[in-house]
Amino acid sequence: MQQSAAPELAHTRTRPIHWVATATALAGVVALSSVVRPEPATAVQPAPGSHGKPAAAAPSTTGVDFPLDCGPVKAVVVKKATGDLDGDGRPETVAVVHCDAPMGTPPDGVYVLTRGAGSGTARVVATLVRPEERLTVTGFGIHAGTVSATLLGYSSDTVPSCCPDTRTPATWRWNGNVMVRSTPAGAHSV
Template sequence: MQQSAVPELAHTRTRPIHWVATATALAGVVALSSVVRPEPATAVQPAPGSHGKPAAAAPSTTGVDFPLDCGPVKAVIVKKATGDLDGDDRPETVAVVHCDAPMGTPPDGVYVLTRGADGRTARVVATLVRPGERLTVTAFRIRERAVSATLLGYSSDAVPSCCPDTRTPATWRWNGNAFVRSTPAGAHSV
């Protein structure tokens, strides 16, 4: 048998100290990576059609006085979405709001918000669904400058509030003067 030209190396056999050293080094890397972080990104992508201008911030729903009579309970924003609905390169916010009722299913209101004259506060400029219509809004979104939702409602006043029995898809688009609602033909379902 021929002997190796290289003497047996001590580090070719793993020992517990090797595992401890590896685990310590790995823990040090993980700990250091949680402390040393890159600066947050600050680049702003221009909105489509903005010709390189940074997009304006969408109006906030904070502090908005929605035209909703909730009595002693407060209004709750259930859903919201933002998008440029009128093509002016400034986004609007659309909010689905209802009263925070202690029981039952309170009807939703859908409101369009834009920035006020001061550029900071938001104001309601349109009501797409009035709470008096007794509708619940689902599948809510903004896409391609249109607001779309599915409206759950009631075929008559005899239907209990817990159990809406109609389902209607609806879309609202800005026509230059107002939001116009469209419903696909034959869309009502019971």
Template sequence: MQQSAVPELAHTHTRPIHWVATATAVSAVVALSSLVQPGSATAAQPAPGTQVRSAPAAVAPPSTTGVAFPLQCGPVKAVVVKKTTGDLDGDGRPETVAVVHCNAPMGTPPDGVYVLTQGTDGGKARVVATLVDPKDRITVTDFALHARAVSATLLGYSSADVPSCCPDVKTPAKWQWNGSAFLRSTPAGAHSI
């Protein structure tokens, strides 16, 4: 075997001090990288005469706060118990669908389901449709919005003689905008209890 003409170098054998030095160097790089931030991004300017379209701004859904729901509650206030938002009519602006009832101290007050929209000027939200009228003595469960359709399970009564505690009719329902009104449908296979 031939011997190397170069004497052994100290750095060819790893020792604990080498690991400490490496760890210190890596720590210093990480610490400095958190202090140094990149400059602001710049984009190339479009060629003269080219129209630039910006992405549409996200539109906030209508708020239920301060909305006068068409609900007669007497001395108690109306309370929003469920709500969901989505673009129901395909115009690019979200609507809010709210389940509302009177905040009665006891019993189960009937629900109303209302669609809210906001004017194009960003004004106050307003009720544009009633999907369930509280006069019908309905309780709304399984409330959701999927694929631009509102769905719910409606618990009601077969007659005025049925006590309010014990609804005896269960009906699934779905509402979808047809361009001029919300049409209600009952999914196939629906039955009463």
């Protein structure tokens, strides 16, 4: 017995009307997608180790009494960064501060601020760089609980304040009791 070939099915041949219908449907989907938009995402991922608790706000530098003697001018926060330095789940703020001197390059101080568990007021808990060291801070930031900066300084007292001639990378990390500074060996450059 011989089988006959199946007749060609009409719906397997494309005709211009098929293309017009497909193009119209696609244009409708594109037009509708530009009008109908999803609501913006509002979920926030909890910080690691926070167990779903809302993240604490970093301490503000506003109103903080920095241990800096500026005489008749005020202290100015020129850089700041935030991060959890001691691993307690609450962020600290590290601020680079100097006197708002009308001329010259005033030296920077670098201070760690925290806020008490029940207090809204920020306070200085550590000094990383004292203004008496005559250093200017650049390349400043916090990454993975480590404060890093490049310290510009002077090789001697005869070097003019306008022109620091040493560059030293430095990092500070919490050791459980205090912030400990480390400087790579041979890092001083002139």
